[in-house]
Amino acid sequence: MSSVEHITSRQNPLVGHIRRLNASRAYRRERGEFVCDGPKLLAEALRWGAEITAVVAEEGRSVPCPPGAREVSVPPELLKSLSTTETPQGVLFLCRAPDLSAPDKLTGTRYLVLDGVQDPGNVGTVWRTADAFGADGLILLPGCADPFSPKTVRATMGACFRLPVWEMERETLTARLTDAALPLYATALRADTEDVRRADLRRCAVVIGSEGKGVSEETLALCGQTLKIPMRARCESLNAAVAASVVLWEMVRSGLSI
Numbered sequence: 001m002s003s004v005e006h007i008t009s010r011q012n013p014l015v016g017h018i019r020r021l022n023a024s025r026a027y028r029r030e031r032g033e034f035v036c037d038g039p040k041l042l043a044e045a046l047r048w049g050a051e052i053t054a055v056v057a058e059e060g061r062s063v064p065c066p067p068g069a070r071e072v073s074v075p076p077e078l079l080k081s082l083s084t085t086e087t088p089q090g091v092l093f094l095c096r097a098p099d100l101s102a103p104d105k106l107t108g109t110r111y112l113v114l115d116g117v118q119d120p121g122n123v124g125t126v127w128r129t130a131d132a133f134g135a136d137g138l139i140l141l142p143g144c145a146d147p148f149s150p151k152t153v154r155a156t157m158g159a160c161f162r163l164p165v166w167e168m169e170r171e172t173l174t175a176r177l178t179d180a181a182l183p184l185y186a187t188a189l190r191a192d193t194e195d196v197r198r199a200d201l202r203r204c205a206v207v208i209g210s211e212g213k214g215v216s217e218e219t220l221a222l223c224g225q226t227l228k229i230p231m232r233a234r235c236e237s238l239n240a241a242v243a244a245s246v247v248l249w250e251m252v253r254s255g256l257s258i
Helices: 013-023 026-029 039-047 076-082 118-130 150-156 170-180 241-254
Strands: 033-037 051-058 070-072 091-095 110-115 138-140 165-167 184-185 204-209 225-226
Touching: 013 026, 013 051, 013 076, 013 110, 026 033, 033 039, 033 150, 039 051, 039 091, 051 076, 051 204, 070 076, 070 165, 076 091, 110 118, 110 241, 118 138, 118 150, 118 241, 165 241
Parallel strands: 051 070, 110 138, 110 204, 138 165, 184 204, 184 225
Antiparallel strands: 033 091, 051 091
């Protein structure tokens, strides 16, 4: 007898659960789960040992399902109604969300900090880039997009299963960095601003500010130095994800291994 469940009703409890996970940050936190979409993300989740709780595939499609996870088959129209993408890829799955609270210690040497970055696509892209360039973790200060919203997860391209992310208050961030003897820098302009190409980024955490407002005054007050990304005078600023990419590359150029 097959262990695959077949669901056709839009009133099924699992269907309602997936819809609520897609739509609500509070519900994701309450249930400790998030939704991922597509076979590539499923392959990455399996490769990196994510805790998968359910795999939902369209009828007739064979996809890997780890032991202990709920395996479900649904009609294509029902899967399409559950997907947050315009072109569903035939499978979605649920993962157990990791703990987002601050670790007792920061044991690495380079971290990226996001301050009020509200666009989930930007948060996901920064997460992916931080993983690619060898950062030891991504830290989200208050006001950032949910790291486990469907759009954020999609933009990480699997980095959400590889690189840790934590949500911290500013006071906690300062305490953890002080304990680790890591300076905090920010991409902003003030009297002590240094060209990012000349800064020593071998051991530090760097703050990237929000798309519209930049680094907040509260966070800026905690930073020992500010960094400038050189650009044409007629250009006011860079997209948060692009700025993060430049900073992360300069961390690599400062002598950090990937």
